[in-house]
Amino acid sequence: MPDLLIELFSEEIPARMQAKARDDLRRLITDGLMESGLTYAHAAAFSTPRRLVLAVEGLTAESRPVREERKGPRTDAPPAAIEGFLRSTGLTLDRLEKRADKKAEVYFAVVEKPGRKAADIVAEVLERTIRDFPWPKSMRWGAGSLRWVRPLHSILCILRDEAGAETVPLDVDGIAAGNTTEGHRFLSPGRFAVTGFDDYVARLKTAHVVLDSAERESRIWHDATTLAFAQGLEVVEDRALLAEVAGLVEWPVVLMGGIGAEFLTLPPEVLQTSMREHQKFFSVRNPATGRIEKYVTVANIETPDHGATILAGNGKVLAARLSDARFFWENDLRVVKAEGMEGMAAGLANVTFHNKLGSQSDRIARIAALAREIAPAVGASPDLAAEAARVAKADLQSAMVGEFPELQGTMGTYYARAAGLPESVAATCKEHYQPLGPSDDVPTAPVSVAVALADKIDTLTGFWAIDEKPTGSKDPFALRRAALGVIRLVLGNGLRVGLSATMSPAFMRTIGDSLMAHVDDETLFHGKRADQSRPFLHIRDDWALPEMIDYLARAVASDDLNIDERRGAAEKISLRVLAGSTEETQSLLAFLHDRLKVYLRDQGIRHDVIDACLAMPGNDDLTLLVKRAESLAAFLKTEDGTNLLQGFKRANNILTQAEAKDGVEYSFGADPKFAEGAEESALFAALDRAEAAIAPAMRAEDFAAAMAAMAALRAPIDAFFTAVQINTDNQILRRNRLNLLHRIRATCAQVADLTRIEG
Numbered sequence: 001m002p003d004l005l006i007e008l009f010s011e012e013i014p015a016r017m018q019a020k021a022r023d024d025l026r027r028l029i030t031d032g033l034m035e036s037g038l039t040y041a042h043a044a045a046f047s048t049p050r051r052l053v054l055a056v057e058g059l060t061a062e063s064r065p066v067r068e069e070r071k072g073p074r075t076d077a078p079p080a081a082i083e084g085f086l087r088s089t090g091l092t093l094d095r096l097e098k099r100a101d102k103k104a105e106v107y108f109a110v111v112e113k114p115g116r117k118a119a120d121i122v123a124e125v126l127e128r129t130i131r132d133f134p135w136p137k138s139m140r141w142g143a144g145s146l147r148w149v150r151p152l153h154s155i156l157c158i159l160r161d162e163a164g165a166e167t168v169p170l171d172v173d174g175i176a177a178g179n180t181t182e183g184h185r186f187l188s189p190g191r192f193a194v195t196g197f198d199d200y201v202a203r204l205k206t207a208h209v210v211l212d213s214a215e216r217e218s219r220i221w222h223d224a225t226t227l228a229f230a231q232g233l234e235v236v237e238d239r240a241l242l243a244e245v246a247g248l249v250e251w252p253v254v255l256m257g258g259i260g261a262e263f264l265t266l267p268p269e270v271l272q273t274s275m276r277e278h279q280k281f282f283s284v285r286n287p288a289t290g291r292i293e294k295y296v297t298v299a300n301i302e303t304p305d306h307g308a309t310i311l312a313g314n315g316k317v318l319a320a321r322l323s324d325a326r327f328f329w330e331n332d333l334r335v336v337k338a339e340g341m342e343g344m345a346a347g348l349a350n351v352t353f354h355n356k357l358g359s360q361s362d363r364i365a366r367i368a369a370l371a372r373e374i375a376p377a378v379g380a381s382p383d384l385a386a387e388a389a390r391v392a393k394a395d396l397q398s399a400m401v402g403e404f405p406e407l408q409g410t411m412g413t414y415y416a417r418a419a420g421l422p423e424s425v426a427a428t429c430k431e432h433y434q435p436l437g438p439s440d441d442v443p444t445a446p447v448s449v450a451v452a453l454a455d456k457i458d459t460l461t462g463f464w465a466i467d468e469k470p471t472g473s474k475d476p477f478a479l480r481r482a483a484l485g486v487i488r489l490v491l492g493n494g495l496r497v498g499l500s501a502t503m504s505p506a507f508m509r510t511i512g513d514s515l516m517a518h519v520d521d522e523t524l525f526h527g528k529r530a531d532q533s534r535p536f537l538h539i540r541d542d543w544a545l546p547e548m549i550d551y552l553a554r555a556v557a558s559d560d561l562n563i564d565e566r567r568g569a570a571e572k573i574s575l576r577v578l579a580g581s582t583e584e585t586q587s588l589l590a591f592l593h594d595r596l597k598v599y600l601r602d603q604g605i606r607h608d609v610i611d612a613c614l615a616m617p618g619n620d621d622l623t624l625l626v627k628r629a630e631s632l633a634a635f636l637k638t639e640d641g642t643n644l645l646q647g648f649k650r651a652n653n654i655l656t657q658a659e660a661k662d663g664v665e666y667s668f669g670a671d672p673k674f675a676e677g678a679e680e681s682a683l684f685a686a687l688d689r690a691e692a693a694i695a696p697a698m699r700a701e702d703f704a705a706a707m708a709a710m711a712a713l714r715a716p717i718d719a720f721f722t723a724v725q726i727n728t729d730n731q732i733l734r735r736n737r738l739n740l741l742h743r744i745r746a747t748c749a750q751v752a753d754l755t756r757i758e759g
Helices: 015-035 079-089 118-131 197-206 213-230 239-246 268-279 308-350 360-378 382-391 399-403 410-418 423-431 446-465 479-492 499-516 545-556 563-602 607-614 622-636 639-662 678-699 703-711 714-723 731-749
Strands: 003-010 042-048 051-057 066-074 097-101 104-113 152-161 164-167 175-178 180-182 191-193 253-258 282-285 292-299 352-354
Touching (some): 003 015, 003 118, 003 197, 015 042, 015 239, 042 213, 066 079, 152 180, 268 292, 268 308, 268 410, 308 382, 308 399, 308 410, 360 382, 360 499, 382 423, 382 446, 410 423, 446 479, 446 499, 446 563, 479 622, 563 607, 622 703, 639 714, 639 731, 678 703, 678 731
Parallel strands (some): 152 175
Antiparallel strands (some): 003 152, 042 051, 097 104, 152 164, 253 292
16 A cells, blocks of 8 residues: 655745644545545644645555446437436447336446546545645735645655655646655755655755654744753743744744843733734743743754844844833823823723723723622622722723733733722732633632623623624624623632622613613604713612613703603603613523533533523522532432432323313322321321421522432332322322322422423
């Protein structure tokens, strides 16, 4: 079986495209070979800035012959139908077979395709791959029609077996396949021939090219950390930058340079971001001070002066970049010290958050009001929470964040400290964005938690109120991530927050803002806004709903409206706000429950267990809900839990069928005096004990105790069903026993809705 080696050699491929290009090359070639009847043992793709490479081992030498039978038209069919069938098969009439088929005679074509050599198939598949390669961006050059990410210079394509290497005959727009490649552009110019993959890798390394990107990454990281360790420093880990730099060089040469003393006072995040974004430098930190003091750069060439000239040039460029960063930093500090954080944030009134939800300033006012309401539930000071919310997004107006948007929050913390704000307020500037993803940390400081919850709930309620909900795979406003953030904040901090009561005022504020944006709707308000200069509503933090409604009414009332007309407007607004708040709150709570199901399934809790707990009161208290679900899941894994569930389902099925048949509800009056036999009396006594134990356990939220009390019902229920006939001819006994089954259902229903458990 031959081995296949393909190299597509071009000008520099952008580093960000290389990983996907490797995967695409492997997929397209191997899929094409398989579809054409070839099999293989193993395939691996590689890339450097100037080449895409695929090595395929154990390729079959040729495809198998194929015999295909195709049924055609009847022999007495119109000539046009027969001629069309002949054209589709490529045969003549004398080569068709006549066969009986039901009541007619039909033509059959037997098409035999001989096997094809691997070289012919490889040439066909590779040409198609090159012409249809899915680059995100591609270009044409010269007079040809071929498109590639950068000009394609050469194609290496060889098949190697025991007899030797064979070049696959292929020509793509004048680029003929061969068995030669090039080494490093500067260190080893010129072409050389190769005979197979092992020879190819070895000769490339001799020519100063490391083919495997993983090997380049390993070499860069080893050399960088070794250089830093020798000077008592450490390299700040950045896996994404490491992968990118490995895609920029074929022969990595690691160099370490210094940062000017005048820039060392900049925050380390600023230094790291500036060097990473502009120069692709790794930051080198002093572990004793935490300061970024040096940098590591990766050159693509070895020089006689050991990189001194490269470092000198890099130093000049870096100094210019860091001078800009220092200007931004110092300018922002002047603004903060002169006007405070709220002064820096003043410009957010002119920044639109969403055309239906007002400006960033409007949004901050809503978040501050909500954070004040949430604060007591999370152990935070309402005043500190509101203050933190008002300044948390102030750095969006800073020059530094304007240059480096990824530093939002981080710079706010520095500026808040410079403004003399409490540390809990300063920390909130960064922490209120968290968690940003499933692996991000959850803030635990009370003020940060209050503002983070308020921020995410305002995002959810806002876009829910204007009907911008996620649909299918589309989620342009990252509402699923915001919902998961709420869930993780609540569960990660063990918060006891009723989300319905928390979201309802947020909806009222959002709907109010939306109403004020559309006050010219005469069919709703029958009037005009009095103050045309205020496009959006600003409700005071301490206003109750009646005060909010009164403000809305006065805001939309024109001078010529009388008091009755104003009251009419207030009534309409009241109904709109309350109805919208209630409806949307329930819709959003259902969305949060859906995200919670996904989150808990990842924790190993079955979906039906979650549904059984969601059906219980208090399902907007996520901490309580999860505690109940965990206890139920653990209970159902026990033998008692499994057997009790079977007994419950039997009781529920019999009771449900009887109620449907009789048209009545058996929910009252089970009397132990009608019990016949020890088993029936024992069940009455067991239910009395269970009810007495479950009720206080549920009030104390001791679900384990409630489950234990429910488990004690297993044996009495089993014995009852073994010894007692429910649907007896005696109607008094039958009714009493059906009411007893209702007691079983009602007793278990105090813990969870077991009807939703599968199995």
